[in-house]
Amino acid sequence: MLPFARVTIIGLGLIGSSVARAVRAKMPTVRLMAYDADSAVRERAREIDLCDDIADAAGTAVIDADLVLLCVPVGAMGQAAASIAADLPPEAIVSDTGSAKASIAAAIRQALPHATVVPGHPVAGTEHSGPDAGFASLFEGRWCILTPDGDTDPAAVMRVSTFWEKLGAQTEIMDARHHDLVLAVTSHVPHLIAYSIVGTASDLEEVTQSEVIKFSAGGFRDFTRIAASDPTMWRDVFLQNREAVLEILQRLTEDVTMLQRAIRWGDGDQLFDLFTRTRAIRRSIIEQGQDSAEPDFGRSHGG
Amino acid sequence: MLPFARVTIIGLGLIGSSVARAVRAKMPTVRLMAYDADSAVRERAREIDLCDDIADAAGTAVIDADLVLLCVPVGAMGQAAASIAADLPPEAIVSDTGSAKASIAAAIRQALPHATVVPGHPVAGTEHSGPDAGFASLFEGRWCILTPDGDTDPAAVMRVSTFWEKLGAQTEIMDARHHDLVLAVTSHVPHLIAYSIVGTASDLEEVTQSEVIKFSAGGFRDFTRIAASDPTMWRDVFLQNREAVLEILQRLTEDVTMLQRAIRWGDGDQLFDLFTRTRAIRRSIIEQGQDSAEPDFGRSHGG
Structure with missing residues (x-):
């Protein structure tokens, strides 16, 4: 029915x-x-x-x-x-x-x-x-x-x-508030960071926009997909889910600062530990059918 | 020949x-x-x-x-x-x-x-x-x-x-130094941020890892692909390209802080302006054959 x-x-x-x-x-x-x-x-x-x-x-x-x-x-x-x-x-x-x-x-x-x-x-x-x-x-x-x-x-x-x-x-x-926190993590902050990194890249003086575009296959192009999402929709999301977005962003900033410090001081073990841990999450996402198991999202290579 | x-x-x-x-x-x-x-x-x-x-x-x-x-x-x-x-x-x-x-x-x-x-x-x-x-x-x-x-x-x-x-x-x-700066923007910092955001998400107390995985299709899953890259390779990249990575990361942090402030103060125009600008970069990347023009990288939907 x-x-x-x-x-x-x-x-x-x-x-x-x-x-x-x-x-x-x-x-x-x-x-x-x-x-x-x-x-x-x-x-x-x-x-x-x-x-x-x-x-x-x-x-x-x-x-x-x-x-x-x-x-x-x-x-x-x-x-x-x-x-x-x-x-x-x-x-x-x-x-x-x-x-x-x-x-x-x-x-x-x-x-x-x-x-x-x-x-x-x-x-x-x-x-x-x-x-x-x-x-x-x-x-x-x-x-x-x-x-x-x-x-x-x-x-x-x-x-x-x-x-x-x-x-x-x-x-x-x-619960609505819990939803807002979960989505801040899994969607809103990733979008904000993607928009931000594409903005940062296009504002540099030492690296031209043409270089950013040509050499984007090293990872950057993944972020440009998300950063091509609807501007009105996303402006509204950030304004309407302000508290949760700011909370998760603060957490992320702390974690990035820790990695920044690890790089500055040459602490390879800390980097390696994190990079190993994050692989497991990817595996679970694929196992649960939330993403393609093919390399590179199944993008076509060549031709 | x-x-x-x-x-x-x-x-x-x-x-x-x-x-x-x-x-x-x-x-x-x-x-x-x-x-x-x-x-x-x-x-x-x-x-x-x-x-x-x-x-x-x-x-x-x-x-x-x-x-x-x-x-x-x-x-x-x-x-x-x-x-x-x-x-x-x-x-x-x-x-x-x-x-x-x-x-x-x-x-x-x-x-x-x-x-x-x-x-x-x-x-x-x-x-x-x-x-x-x-x-x-x-x-x-x-x-x-x-x-x-x-x-x-x-x-x-x-x-x-x-x-x-x-x-x-x-x-x-x-020039080798210029290469290192270009790649810090187009590849190394994007990888670092992806690793970081996946780490942040898996460390939260209020949001379970199972929720992060289930609801990853809102954007997060894109970051998990990059964050599944080889840990040894990437640890070495950050340690070997330290200066350029730290320089670009500093820029990005400033830009994220500006967006954070725009969200806190409800400055929708600033968000909208950036989100509009970033779409153009995506278009150029597709025009120059550096990414798929299909939505969602051509991921299969359904089934």
Whole structure:
């Protein structure tokens, strides 16, 4: 049995358009509506027939929905929730896909005080953005974290969980603050460091940008992929998950300083110990199907 | 015409064994000799028929070589050079594949004061190690940097350059100290940060290692690939390229601190500006063929 019959997606970027494609692929009988604040995106979504209907107002899109999924940058979640408040059916469940949860859940609940809200976050993505970047298999084998509060109807949580499982994801329930700390470690700080290192490299006087590009295969190019992610989305994530990001960043800075000191004083054993320990984590990630076992992510070599 | 007729490889890890396979593939008439300090590696190299002959002593391997290529961790280069000193033919050219150049070239020249030395560095690799990890196309489309000093015979530099071009690489001549700075930016500091962030994540008390692994698809897993690279190789790189690594690390720390402050004070514009700028670098890297244009490095999704 399908958890929802009429799904509305607000926001048709990489995530929203991937959800649309996945719903079409896995639950073809679901009536799929959508809205995007950008008229060019709405037009493109109609061209590529992403949904059954694309509304020109958020309210129109949700009018008979039983699930409304907010897939906008986390800084725009409160506003997106407010834009559907007048038209949201009382029995509809509202969820979202934001990368930060505590502040976003609060913003959605404030805008929709009477709605059943089940905040969510599918941990998946690529560095590309927009309605053409999505694809139906994006969530397969990935995790979707749900962060309902203690008052949320368990049946609603179960339905949202089933929805994500139908799209191929595994689900986990987590406290919103804990989610924010876990994601600060596994996603937000890695993005911040990637953006930063690419910025540092492009600002050097002694090394030209052309050299940075030519010789990027020594490791740097991996960071440029992450640092090509959507600027609006990521600006919002850092502002909305400020506390957890700053806490993890402080930890990282201490650890980098320790390595800096080890290099300065020629303490090879300390470096070797860390470099050996980190290999084991990679192995576990591959064993648990969270990354490709092929060398170099399976990048093609040659040709 | 082939630049060399009798090539000897000292060290059969990822790089040495890739050179061996590439020579076999691209210059099959070359007589290919090798030596590795580890007897298990020598045995494995014989099993998989990596070269025409695997010697049990470094001196034996170089006895009639016209190119000797040292492919050992940079901390072992001086010793590897010393081990062939007594048997190296006077007209042979000695080169290497080390990731740091100034200190390594000095160590090789000190061990082989009368030899023609053309230090080199193919900017290519994967996170895997050992004689089974190599493959013939590793250098195709990648750059190999040569750092001869002003006294080196230009004909010798040309021959080494042609050798790498035959293996599919493009070559560039560079001052050794400049190479070390460029690689600190494009390879060494990215590796250090990746090792560090994986270490930080695995040391947290509030977030379990199991959570870090499960939710790694949000960005963290990219860092674990780099942080799975060979510990001995990378310990040596940081110790041998200390000055340049510390200089770039200092720059990066300043830039991260600025971002930290922008997050703390809610300066979204500063974050947005940087995140927009870094996208352009990614585009250039793809345009110049130094990375895959496919989203997510072309990782397979689903299944």
